[in-house]
Amino acid sequence: MGEEGVNGLTLSEVARRLGVQPPSLYKYVDSLMALYDQLFRRGMQAHLEVMRVAMEQAGTGLDALNAGLDASGRWCLANGPIAQLMFWRPVPRFEPSADAMAPSVEMVAIQRRALADAVALGQLGPKADSEQALYVVSVFIAGVFGQALANEPDLPWGTGRFTPLLPKLMDVLPALYPPSSTKKK
Numbered sequence: 001m002g003e004e005g006v007n008g009l010t011l012s013e014v015a016r017r018l019g020v021q022p023p024s025l026y027k028y029v030d031s032l033m034a035l036y037d038q039l040f041r042r043g044m045q046a047h048l049e050v051m052r053v054a055m056e057q058a059g060t061g062l063d064a065l066n067a068g069l070d071a072s073g074r075w076c077l078a079n080g081p082i083a084q085l086m087f088w089r090p091v092p093r094f095e096p097s098a099d100a101m102a103p104s105v106e107m108v109a110i111q112r113r114a115l116a117d118a119v120a121l122g123q124l125g126p127k128a129d130s131e132q133a134l135y136v137v138s139v140f141i142a143g144v145f146g147q148a149l150a151n152e153p154d155l156p157w158g159t160g161r162f163t164p165l166l167p168k169l170m171d172v173l174p175a176l177y178p179p180s181s182t183k184k185k
Helices: 011-018 022-027 032-058 061-078 080-087 098-120 131-151 165-170
Strands: none
Touching (some): 011 022, 032 080, 032 098, 061 098, 061 131, 080 131, 098 131
């Protein structure tokens, strides 16, 4: 997928690289779409674990959210083709199964908890504990990752024109969702 693009994956090429006949692959996967589903699930699980560990080590609220997004961006840039499959869906007719989506659902839940914690800590206002705020955060990380992958895929995370912008974008959250003046920081 790194050479031919995500939708350039074929079972015959996988078999050729493994040194087996294409029918041999069918004892492991039912179809090319099933292979994509397994790749999606494995990618989502690995991504979730990286994000979860970073967030747990960072604490709560915005610290956790920022650490998780930074870890996410680093993982996505290091795993470009799988990240594209997971977040851009470049394969026509590929729809991940519910099982493959389960780690993504958990990823969203831990980000949502971090937003709720940020509200409870007085870092953000009550409206930040919302789907909308979650979408804003998603747009921030997806935009940074998309620009980095399209324009500077070989630069390490935190360098270049785009990835250093994530912390600046995250600094916008308190302006979008101003904390109540009665809460403690």
